[in-house]
Amino acid sequence: xxxxxxxxxxxxxxxxxxxxxxxxxxxxxxxxxxxxxxxxxxxxxxxxxxxxxxxxxxxxxxxxxxxxxxxxxxxxxxxxxxxxxxxxxxxxxxxxxxxxxxxxxxxxxxxxxxxxxxxxxxxxxxxxxxxxxxxxxxxxxxxxxxxxxxxxxxxxxxxxxxxxxxxxxxxxxxxxxxxxxxxxxxxxxxxxxxxxxxxxxxxxxxxxxxxxxxxxxxxxxxxxxxxxxxxxxxxxxxxxxxxxxxxxxxxxxxxxxxxxxxxxxxxxxxxxxxxxxxxxxxxxxxxxxxxxxxxxxxxxxxxxxxxxxxxxxxxxxxxxxxxxxxxxxxxxxxxxxxxxxxxxxxxxxxxxx
Amino acid sequence: xxxxxxxxxxxxxxxxxxxxxxxxxxxxxxxxxxxxxxxxxxxxxxxxxxxxxxxxxxxxxxxxxxxxxxxxxxxxxxxxxxxxxxxxxxxxxxxxxxxxxxxxxxxxxxxxxxxxxxxxxxxxxxxxxxxxxxxxxxxxxxxxxxxxxxxxxxxxxxxxxxxxxxxxxxxxxxxxxxxxxxxxxxxxxxxxxxxxxxxxxxxxxxxxxxxxxxxxxxxxxxxxxxxxxxxxxxxxxxxxxxxxxxxxxxxxxxxxxxxxxxxxxxxxxxxxxxxxxxxxxxxxxxxxxxxxxxxxxxxxxxxxxxxxxxxxxxxxxxxxxxxxxxxxxxxxxxxxxxxxxxxxxxxxxxxxx
Numbered sequence: 064x065x066x067x068x069x070x071x072x073x074x075x076x077x078x079x080x081x082x083x084x085x086x087x088x089x090x091x092x093x094x095x096x097x098x099x100x101x102x103x104x105x106x107x108x109x110x111x112x113x114x115x116x117x118x119x120x121x122x123x124x125x126x127x128x129x130x131x132x133x134x135x136x137x138x139x140x141x142x143x144x145x146x147x148x149x150x151x152x153x154x155x156x157x158x159x160x161x162x163x164x165x166x167x168x169x170x171x172x173x174x175x176x177x178x179x180x181x182x183x184x185x186x187x188x189x190x191x192x193x194x195x196x197x198x199x200x201x202x203x204x205x206x207x208x209x210x211x212x213x214x215x216x217x218x219x220x221x222x223x224x225x226x227x228x229x230x231x232x233x234x235x236x237x238x239x240x241x242x243x244x245x246x247x248x249x250x251x252x253x254x255x256x257x258x259x260x261x262x263x264x265x266x267x268x269x270x271x272x273x274x275x276x277x278x279x280x281x282x283x284x285x286x287x288x289x290x291x292x293x294x295x296x297x298x299x300x301x302x303x304x305x306x307x308x309x310x311x312x313x314x315x316x317x318x319x320x321x322x323x324x325x326x327x328x329x330x331x332x333x334x335x336x337x338x339x340x341x342x343x344x345x346x347x348x349x350x351x352x353x354x355x356x357x358x359x360x361x362x363x364x365x366x367x368x369x370x371x372x373x374x375x376x377x378x379x380x381x382x383x384x385x386x387x388x389x390x391x392x393x394x395x396x397x398x399x400x401x402x403x404x405x406x407x408x409x410x411x412x413x414x415x416x
Numbered sequence: 417x418x419x420x421x422x423x424x425x426x427x428x429x430x431x432x433x434x435x436x437x438x439x440x441x442x443x444x445x446x447x448x449x450x451x452x453x454x455x456x457x458x459x460x461x462x463x464x465x466x467x468x469x470x471x472x473x474x475x476x477x478x479x480x481x482x483x484x485x486x487x488x489x490x491x492x493x494x495x496x497x498x499x500x501x502x503x504x505x506x507x508x509x510x511x512x513x514x515x516x517x518x519x520x521x522x523x524x525x526x527x528x529x530x531x532x533x534x535x536x537x538x539x540x541x542x543x544x545x546x547x548x549x550x551x552x553x554x555x556x557x558x559x560x561x562x563x564x565x566x567x568x569x570x571x572x573x574x575x576x577x578x579x580x581x582x583x584x585x586x587x588x589x590x591x592x593x594x595x596x597x598x599x600x601x602x603x604x605x606x607x608x609x610x611x612x613x614x615x616x617x618x619x620x621x622x623x624x625x626x627x628x629x630x631x632x633x634x635x636x637x638x639x640x641x642x643x644x645x646x647x648x649x650x651x652x653x654x655x656x657x658x659x660x661x662x663x664x665x666x667x668x669x670x671x672x673x674x675x676x677x678x679x680x681x682x683x684x685x686x687x688x689x690x691x692x693x694x695x696x697x698x699x700x701x702x703x704x705x706x707x708x709x710x711x712x713x714x715x716x717x718x719x720x721x722x723x724x725x726x727x728x729x730x731x732x733x734x735x736x737x738x739x740x741x742x743x744x745x746x747x748x749x750x751x752x753x754x755x756x757x758x759x760x761x762x763x764x765x766x767x768x769x
Contacts, residue, residue, distance in 0.1 A: 066591050066615040067641075069514040069560055075651035078474050095469050104465035112457035115630035115665070116448050118623070121431050145498060148654040156534070161422040181509070181652045207422055236417045262419040270471070277468035277660045288420075298428035299534045301501040307630045308661055312468070 076177045079380055088404055090394040091378040093245075093355050095274035097326045097397075099312075100319035103275070106311045114307060121302040129314040130282055134254055139287045142294060143313075145304050147244055147268035147281030152178055154210075154264065154283065157296040158238040159184045161207030168197055170387055172216045172242065191218070191386075195349055195357075199226040203233050212242040214250045217382065217392040219351030221250035228256055231263045238289065240264045245353035247272035247327050248334070254284055261286035264293075271354055272327055273316045280305070280313045330354055334395045340405050344412055356393045363412045365389045371411045377404055429530045432733055441757055443747040444731040446598075446708050448627035450679045450750075452665075453672035456628070459664045472663060474655040482667040483635055487607055493637055495646045496666075498657050500597055500621035500634030505531055507563075507617065507636065510649040511591040512537045514560030521550055523740055525569045525595065544571070544739075548702055548710075552579040556586050565595040567603045570735065570745040572704030574603035581609055584616045591642065593617045598706035600625035600680050601687070607637055614639035617646075624707055625680055626669045633658070633666045683707055687748045693758045697765055709746045716765045718742045724764045730757055 079092040098104075127141045134141075144150035155178040159165050164187040167175045171188075179186040189201045195218045202209055209230060214221040231239045231253075241253045243265055254265050264285035270276035283293065297304065305313075316323075334356065338348045341358050348358040359365060369381035369391060380392040395401065432445040451457075480494045487494075497503035508531040512518050517540040520528045524541075532539040542554045548571045555562050562583060567574040584592045584606075594606045596618055607618050617638035623629035636646065650657065658666075669676075687709065691701045694711055701711040712718060722734035722744060733745040748754065 064589050066511075066589055067645075069511060069590060070645050071510050071513040071649060072645070073648050073652045075648045076655060078471075078651070078655040081471070081473060092471055094471060097469065098466035099468050103468065107460065107463060107465045110460060112460045113451035115452050115456065116450065116627040118431075118434070118445055118447060118629040119632070120434060145654060145657055148656070152653050157424050158419075158422060160424040177652045181649065208419075236419055237422060238419045274469040276471040276656070279472070279656060279659045292420075292423050292425070295426050295428045296424060296534065298431070299426045299530045300505050301498060302429060302431040303501070303629070303632060304498055306632045306659070306662065309659065 071181070073177070073181050076174050080378060082378055084376055087376040087378060088396065088400050089378050090396050090400070090404060091380045093271060093394045094276050095271055095326070095330070095354065096395070096400060097274055097329070099274040100316050100322040102315040102319045103312050106315045107308075110308060110311065117307075119303050119305060119307045119310060121298070123305045123310050126280070126305065126310045126313045129317050133317050133320070134284060136257070136284055137287070140257065140284055140290055142283040142290045142297070143305060144281050144297065146270060146279045147242070147266050148174060149304065150266050150281040150283050151240070151242065153293055153297050153300070154240055154266070155179065155184060156182055157293050158240070158264070158289075159208045161237075163205060163207035165208040165210065166202055166204070166206045167210045168215065170195065170215070170218060172212050175210060195220055197222055199229045202230045206234070206237060208237045208239070209234055210240040210242060212244060213253070214245050214352040216245065216353070217355065217380070217387070217390075218349045218357050219245070219353040219355055220349050221352040224251045224253060224256070227253050231256060231260045235260070235262055238262050238264060240266060243267045245271055248354050249331055249352035257285050261288055264289050269313055269316060273323060274326065275312065275316055278309050278312050280309055330395055333398050333401055336398075337395060337401045337405065344405070344409055354395045356395065357390050358393060359390045360412055363415050365391050367415065368408070368411055372407065375407050377407055424534070426530070426534050429527050433731060435731055437729055440729040440731060441749065441753050442731050443749050443753070443757060444733045446624060446747045447629050448624055448679065448683070448707065449748070449753060450627050450682070452627040453669050453675040455668040455672045456665050459668045460661075463661060463664065467660060470660075472656050472658060472660045474651070476658045476663050479633070479658065479663045479666045482670050486670050486673070487637060489610070489637060490640070492640045493610065493643055495636040495643045495650070496658060497634050497650065499623060499632045500595070500619050501527060502657065503619050503634040503636050504593070504595065506646055506650050506653070507593055507619070508532065508537060509535055510646050511593070511617070512561045514590070516558060516560035518561040518563065519555055519557070519559045520563045521568065523548065523568070523571060525565050528563060548573055550575050552582045555583045559587070559590055561590045561592070562587055563593040563595060565597060566606070567598050567705040569598065569706065570708065570733070570740070570743075571702045571710045572598070572706040572708055573702050574705040577604045577606060577609070580606050584609060584613045588613070588615055591615050591617060593619060596620045598624055601707050602684055602705035610638050614641055617642050622666055622669060626676060627679065628665065628669055631662050631665050633662055683748055686751050686754055689751075690748060690754045690758065697758070697762055707748045709748065710743050711746060712743045713765055716768050718744050720768065721761070721764055725760065728760055730760055
């Protein structure tokens with residue numbers, strides 16, 4: 064007998080590498096290549112450090128209000144947390160307290176099974192079809208809850224709103240969570256459906272489209288009832304999760320809609336251009352509505368390309384997992400970064416021939 | 417059948433009031449009346465907002481290293497989180513996975529039973545003695561883990577290091593957590609014992625003695641093994657909890673030891689002076705080693721005083737709970753704030769006579 068017998072033992076999620084070399088091109092963790100809105104910098108410059116002696120507003124009211132106003136919903140339909148990982152972890156803890164398995168795709172965000180395991184939630188993964196599509200009919204079986212990203216990760220493929228609505232409608236006795244981390248890069252958001260379905264929760268983040276991975280802000284929008292349950296669990300965990308700085312920085316970011324739309328458009332244009340160039344090099348790419356491209360080469364192995372790029376200080380993501388171990392997930396950078404990346408890639412695949 | 421059947425329902429912790437009136441004296445949530453070190457302000461002024469596009473270092477290396485170096489321990493003995501509430505919640509989830517009840521005092525930090533409930537951890541509360549002391553002999557019974565604050569909250573009373581060591585030594589098959597949120601105001605830290613006992617975890621925070629409640633930084637120090645288990649669970653929950661801003665601000669704060677010691681001494685002097693003045697007004701005060709005073713009046717009810725102070729925009733904390741419902745918890749403010757507070761109090765208790 065030892066104290067270690069009482070320890071919850073988990074196999075932790077391994078985040079993408081944060082290489083410390085200079086002069087690198089970092090296309091491995093889906094960060095936005097553009098800085099946040101200049102208004103974020105202004106808030107930072109004018110923030111009174113002395114006010115840090117005080118606890119933040121536990122309701123993060125200024126930020127929830129700004130998000131609610133941007134999306135045209137009531138304040139009590141919005142929940143905020145320390146990145147969408149915090150929001151999603153709270154959702155797993157709050158909404159998936161069933162003895163029936165929750166459902167999510169076999170190829171998806173790698174944190175879902177980690178959260179299920181840490182909270183002892185039974186789960187069942189549903190294989191994507193051969194084109195890496197989520198088939199909505201698979202989610203009509205008996206379950207304890209449903210979660211999927213739209214667009215999905217790491218494939219980047221999106222789902223139609225009508226398919227999403229089918230899943231939500233046919234699972235009215237379970238909570239359905241749509242994880243929209245990448246939705247602003249071209250997919251359709253399910254936010255509009257939250258008025259109609261009180262079992263639908265939509266989760267988004269400031270980390271990708273709003274260029275603020277470092278500010279740690281995620282949020283959920285859903286029925287007043289869902290948000291209230293989520294807040295109860297959050298207050299039972301940690302009342303003061305968001306610092307006053309993150310609250311103010313987030314507010315400034317969401318209020319600068321012009322900048323947001325401009326950078327999203329630039330990124331989408333770079334993505335489409337990069338996909339064309341990748342195809343010319345012999346890659347096939349899943350149709351992406353996200354800020355990354357999921358691609359495989361016709362002859363060259365993904366692992367070989369991944370390692371070769373790394374030697375040249377270009378970092379992309381490689382998953383050594385069934386069905387996707389010949390794909391690379393490439394975050395869309397600036398035009399300049401993608402140009403260097405694709406030229407390097409050209410040398411690698413041509414040398415290997 | 418409804419989706420609400422699968423929801424984890426909890427009675428959330430109610431944080432102290434954050435009154436929005438101006439011209440108030442806020443002595444209700446144990447914030448430090450002094451601002452953080454001026455070096456924290458410098459970091460904020462010079463922080464590059466553009467770098468917020470990137471995810472933070474999941475290991476928060478710069479901060480864990482600064483804490484480790486300050487306390488003279490190895491980096492791998494330090495864990496950091498979003499305030500000590502986040503650290504403690506992770507500890508409950510990680511270390512208290514036993515079917516036997518964990519033990520903590522009946523009068524203590526109000527979050528312990530909330531965490532136990534949210535994670536379905538059985539628990540048993542041990543009554544403080546009539547002088548509101550923790551009796552170490554009570555913690556020798558069969559259990560699944562032990563946690564207590566030193567000094568205790570909301571009493572402010574501390575425990576001797578030899579009593580703490582007895583508890584740790586006699587519970588070698590369980591994890592013992594000493595919650596030292598207030599230790600820098602005059603109690604003895606158990607940090608030195610972490611070398612000797614691999615089942616001892618000490619948790620501290622930047623929110624009180626380092627005047628940074630708004631930066632959301634807490635940390636734990638313990639054996640390499642304990643920290644490694646804690647990190648596994650944290651990485652399974654949310655890899656990126658601390659923003660790069662909090663990491664840099666925290667580092668600056670802990671490196672300014674002169675400022676830290678100066679403000680702690682000032683606060684302790686104000687506390688001792690305030691206790692003397694409270695006694696003159698007919699209060700009895702528990703001997704406090706924290707930045708608050710737990711006091712009751714010989715004739716005037718705590719609830720009456722609490723309400724009367726509130727009308728004059730002076731906020732203290734009142735707990736409507738068995739055994740302590742005639743006490744007030746008064747955060748120690750500046751000399752000027754305490755002077756106004758005590759003069760107002762004098763009028764209240766004298767008018768009531």
